Amino acid sequence: MVKKTVKIIGIVNILLLWVVMPVFGQEQDTSQMLNSLRISIDTLWVLVAAFLVFFMNLGFAMVESGLCRAKNTVNILSKNFIVFAISSISFWALGWGLMFGNGSGFFGWDGLLFVTGADNSPAIGEAYQGAYAALNWTGVPLWAKFFFQLVFAGTAATIVSGAVAERIKFASFIAFSFILVAVMYPITGHWIWGGGWLQTLGMWDFAGSTVVHSVGGWAALAGVILLGPRMGKYNSEGSVRPIVGHNMSTVTLGGLVLWFGWFGFNPGSTMGVGDGSAIAHIAVTTNTAAATAVMGATFASWLREGKPELSMIINGALAGLVAITAPCAFVSVGSAAIIGFSAGILVVGAVSFFDQRKLDDPVGALSVHLVNGIFGTLAVGLFAEDGITGAATGNGLLLGGGFKLLISQLLGVISVGIFTFLIAFAVWFLIKQIIGLRVSRHEEIIGLDIGEHGAEAYAGFQIID
Template sequence: MRKVLFLCMTLLLAFPVTAFAADEPTNAMLQIAIDSVWVMIAAILVIFMQAGFALLEAGSTRMKNAGHVAGKTILTFGICALAFWAFGFGLTFGDGGAWNKLIGFGGFFYDGTAEQAAAAYPSLAGSDVPGSIKFLFQTAFVGVALSIAWGGFAERAKLSVYFIFGLLFTVVIYPFVAHWIWGGGWLADHGKQDFAGSTVVHLQGATAALAATLLLKPRLGKYNKDGKPNLIPGHNQVLSVLGVIILWIGWFGFNPGSTLSAFNDGFFGFIAMNTNLAAAAGGVAALLVSWLYFGKADIPSMLNGVLAALVAITASCAFVEPWAAFVIGLVAGTLTFFTAQWFEKAGVDDPVFAFSVHGIAGVWGSLSTGFFAAPRLVEMTGVGKEGLFYGGGFHQLGVQAMGVAVSFVFVFVLAYAILWVMKKTMGLRVTEEEEIMGLDISEHGSYGYPEQLKKSGNETVAL
């Protein structure tokens, strides 16, 4: 009986092979299929980072705002996805013409066909992955940039602000810098190295967060009359830790996925290794520095160190050797800790340290290739030149610095102007009463933790 069953199973397994032997795929078809599946998986990993942001930000803010902070992640990713499909994708990767290196134009309302992709998005022609998968992957990236920006709005911005600024960031701000570097724009012509987006994604999002933080002003009770900051701890470090773990995992879609290929002698695995080394170094460094500084090992500082290192290695992961990835992560974790302390003392109330983690680390990561870009990896990627420590002189460092400076100034001025107009016309911030009450109840009518909150007179307070 066993022999009969074994024979039947063998025939069933063999049948597709014999029946479709004439349609056996070619190596080229197999490569496209493998690359497409890999980029699709990477896109899903990057989209799943939204879960990490939701947990990290909710855990890092107060209980009375937890539902709002987590819920707006879904809302804003939805707004971002629709706006990027309609206009943002075409502005970022569309053909601007030989005379125009500032912005793309064309391919709006992408229909998912290969014909439109080939005609409208020449900067994406280097990969045979279907255009619809590339679109999904790039949508995930702009969604991350927008999630970073929201860190500067936390616990005091009106819900309506998320609708309007989310739309404008996706269509008016993000596409310019993304086109300059990834869409065949003028910084790409100069050889700007930003493999997965330390500048395009993280610095843009962090700069918008900084503009919002400055215009919204500090949260109630953050500073005393003498300007000394008070600690406003997040309500759940466990959620924050889980959020960072999810983000760390998601980064293996972010960086290795930017190869747009798995059929490349395992190069995506090399990038994953660099990414992991940097993250580990950043987290350990930040924890040790906080221990020396505070006399206690601070968990939020460690989490920020991990994220800062991941941000920094995002630009350089394909251009540097593993030893350099370790150094980049180590420096990023340390820099983020000290800049976070400085900004807080300077009166900048950045609830989740978005600018320190994503901005300062984004700057360092973007500059790092100017120091550490290895000749063999530069030749492999075909972008820019080797770094200073490999005898390349200051050329690549200068290109990186120019890209960082121009991108920061452009995004900050535009984001500040948009938010300033919004502040004067519709207002950015909830009332003092609503802020004290908490945005869960004032904006949504229910609490994220209803059993943990009670009414005390006219105020709602956390138990």
């Protein structure tokens, strides 16, 4: 009887082992599958957000072309189309490694052209870490990280296009855009996002008020100074002669496209869906700032001009979006409303400021991206709430945090501004000496469409410029 019982127990144990062992294996498989699923969902989110930011190229093209004259439409559309191709090549060839490669506090040097010495194809359920330690906080694969950052780099170059519109040579714009995305943008980006010295000192810029928008603005300012104003922009006594755009319908549609694309720009910068509450918070602060900025610009232009001007209303929305880009994850919704409303007022005053100084900016890019990029970066130092979405920023000045954070933000604004403006000025100057910057007087009069491209945007229609 005892022997029979022992025999039965032995058979049961064997059966249990036969059942349990695969379960342990299944637990391992399940864990790997869940990890793979998480990375896949994060990757999908990052790429969809990147696609939204890429779609913003259409918005910029429509805003810029509509705010300029019909005779320059083909040229403007050509610039806005080719700029992302240029950015894709230059960021892949050099910019990505300079910005995110392991290196010094000033620039990266590991991983240029993706020659990292590491396996660029991680196993299923794993994400690339490798030579770009500054982005190891996000677990998505290498190429997802690259593409998301690429669309941001392209945005910086697109900003320049609007400020130098209606008088720049097409070839000169191409040359400058390549250098901007290959060298200037990634070096200052490394300082803030790539583990560089400004990041170490405690500067915060969640989605790029400085990294993207101010850099594009400073580069544009240098070009505007060297190019000079468009013919007929200023009367003989120095007063401003408005040069109106030819299609406010496309400007309006472009403005809405940009507003929509910003929901990839800001919420997408989480680069993962692990914290849904943070993504939702960022989406709401982004939208709130845009909305209040529209109201601020409407009221300001109404008071200034006696009537609400549509171009100011649209640029107001863009100003609010630029201003909230740095602090969107670090401030409350109420603070976002204040930041946006202030940005809307600021953009109206900035347009007048640049006009009075004969800095001719056909689309208001300097007022939107440079001025409000600076303001948005400083707004972190004023309105930040420590840990509001998990980031340990410390409190801003207006919430009892003292001047520490504001000083770090100001240092970032000044250092990035000086570096970008001086290098951009030098690059523009060299291009001017080698191939020239500005089209001929005749080309500017007849329009860059015919002079530069030999085509018309509205062939067969008589449009009076």
